[in-house]
Structure formats: C-alpha cells, structure tokens
Amino acid sequence: LGTRGKADYLVTGQWSEKAAKECNKYGAGQVACNTKASKFTTIPGKSEWKLDPEAAYVHYCDNETVNGVEFSYTPDVGSVPLVADMSSNFCSRPIDVGKHAYIYAGI
Numbered sequence: 001l002g003t004r005g006k007a008d009y010l011v012t013g014q015w016s017e018k019a020a021k022e023c024n025k026y027g028a029g030q031v032a033c034n035t036k037a038s039k040f041t042t043i044p045g046k047s048e049w050k051l052d053p054e055a056a057y058v059h060y061c062d063n064e065t066v067n068g069v070e071f072s073y074t075p076d077v078g079s080v081p082l083v084a085d086m087s088s089n090f091c092s093r094p095i096d097v098g099k100h101a102y103i104y105a106g107i
Contacts, residue, residue, distance in 0.1 A: 001027040004056040007083075008032040010049065010075065013040040013064025015085060020059070030055065040067040046076065057081040057101060063089040074099045 006028035009020035012035050023029030032049045058077040063070040065088045081101030
C-alpha cells in the first residue's frame with residue numbers, strides 16, 4: 001500500500017472478498033465492485049466499477065473457483081497498477097503479464 005494507504009478490490013467471489021478484508025489490516029481495502037448480492041455469479045462491466053485513481057493498486061481474482069466466475073479478459077484499470085490472484089488458473093492459458101504489476105498464486 002505504501003504511502004497511499006488504500007487499494008481497490010474487484011470483489012467477484014469469496015477469494016477476492018477475503019483479500020479485501022485482509023488488506024483492511026494494513027490500510028483501506030476499497031471495494032470497487034461487489035457481486036455478493038448476485039451470489040458471486042457475475043463480473044460487472046467496467047462502467048459499474050468505482051475505481052480510485054489514487055489507489056496504490058487494483059486487485060482482482062482471475063478465477064473465483066467457489067462460484068465458478070472467471071475473467072475472460074484482463075481488466076483495464078488505467079494507470080493504476082494491476083494485481084492478480086491467479087492461484088487456480090495461471091497455467092491454464094496465456095497471460096499478458098505486461099498488463100500486470102504483480103501476479104501471485106497460493107498453494
């Protein structure tokens with residue numbers, strides 16, 4: 001989070017929801033979109049996201065395995081660094097790593 005102290009989260013499932021909560025231990029995990037009301041079954045269009053241009057980064061989970069939601073594209077977040085949790089699919093298809101500031105995968 002650095003000196004900005006805040007980051008945006010695209011909450012499209014349980015994993016990104018947990019990541020946003022974890023961020024709140026260290027700063028402000030701002031929810032740019034949240035699909036919990038739809039039981040995490042959709043990814044809203046970019047026009048519905050509330051992105052903060054002053055955020056340290058934008059985080060998303062590329063494949064939310066619990067409810068089966070997967071991004072079919074790399075989110076365009078402008079000049080804010082993009083961070084991806086690709087724990088469940090980083091070996092399943094080509095990734096344009098140049099669009100990401102950071103990609104991670106847990107075990």
